[in-house]
Amino acid sequence: MLRRIRRLATLPPGERALALQALxxxxxxxxxxxxxxxxxxxxxxxxxxxxxxxxxxxxxxxxVRRAVDRAARTVPGSDCLPRALTAEVMLRRAGRPARVxxxxxxxxxxxxxxxxxxxxxLMVTGERNDPHDFRTxxxxxxxxxxxxxx
Numbered sequence: 800m801l802r803r804i805r806r807l808a809t810l811p812p813g814e815r816a817l818a819l820q821a822l823x824x825x826x827x828x829x830x831x832x833x834x835x836x837x838x839x840x841x842x843x844x845x846x847x848x849x850x851x852x853x854x855x856x857x858x859x860x861x862x863v864r865r866a867v868d869r870a871a872r873t874v875p876g877s878d879c880l881p882r883a884l885t886a887e888v889m890l891r892r893a894g895r896p897a898r899v900x901x902x903x904x905x906x907x908x909x910x911x912x913x914x915x916x917x918x919x920x921l922m923v924t925g926e927r928n929d930p931h932d933f934r935t936x937x938x939x940x941x942x943x944x945x946x947x948x949x
Contacts (some may be wrong), residue, residue, distance in 0.1 A: 803872075803873060807819075807869075807942060812842065813862075814865070814866070816868065816909065817862055817863065817865075817866035818865075818866045818869045820866065820889060821863070821866035821867045821870035821885060821889060822869075822870040822873060823870065824835040824885045824888050824889060825867065825870040825871060825874045825877055825881055825882070825885045826872075826874055828840070828844075828881045828884045828885050828888070829874055829875075829876055829877065829881050831843055832880065832881060832884075835944055837901060838868060840884070841844055841939065844884050844888055844939075845855070847888050847892065848888045848890075848891035848892055849891070849892075851890070853894055853895055853896035853897075853941060854894055854895065854896075855895065855896055855918065855919035855920070856895055856919055857919040857920065857921055859890075859893060859919075860890065860895065860918040860919045860921050860923050861896055862922075863864070863886050863889050863890055863895075863918075864886070864921075864922075864924065866889070866922045866939060867882050867885050867886050867889070867923070867924055870885070878918065878925070879913050879914045879915065879925050879927075879928070880901070880914040881926040882914075882916075882925070883899045883901075883914040883915055883916045883924045883925060884914075885924075886901065886916040886918075886923045886924045887899050887916055887939070890916070890918050890923070891940070894939070895918055895919065895943045896918055896919070897917070897918045897940045897941070898916065898917045898918070898938060898939070898941065899914060899915070899916050899924075899938070899939045899940050900914065900915055900916075900917070900935050900937070900938045900939075901913070901914045901935070901936050901937050901938075902914075902934050902935040902936055903933060903934055903936060904932060904934075904935030906931055909935075911926045912933075913925060913932075913933045915928075
């Protein structure tokens with residue numbers, strides 16, 4: 800833990816602020832997913848993430864991706880859904896578009912679900928699994944689908 804704090808201290812100020820925001824948001828999202836139904840969590844995310852007209856920014860999307868990845872190494876149970884919702888809150892609060900997709904495996908395996916976030920044409924979260932392997936069940940947000948990986 801001390802090593803993580805030291806690494807955090809060496810980050811540039813902007814990236815450090817994003818990492819701390821990601822950690823705080825991810826903790827809240829994990830707690831909400833544990834305590835509430837997904838419908839209620841979605842309503843909270845929508846309220847938290849309100850921002851003006853979104854402006855795509857690939858560099859910011861990459862910075863959010865790094866911040867969420869850092870935070871997820873600290874917060875237990877940070878699988879794809881909490882990461883996707885955390886990235887959405889961070890992107891939308893900063894006035895960036897965000898699209899969260901939830902899908903299930905389309906190859907006949909036992910139920911295998913996945914959530915991912917896209918912004919500025921990039922995969923922000925969920926890149927560990929190829930979203931093309933999943934049939935999209937629902938989409939939240941306003942960003943067009945990603946065309947490439949960051």
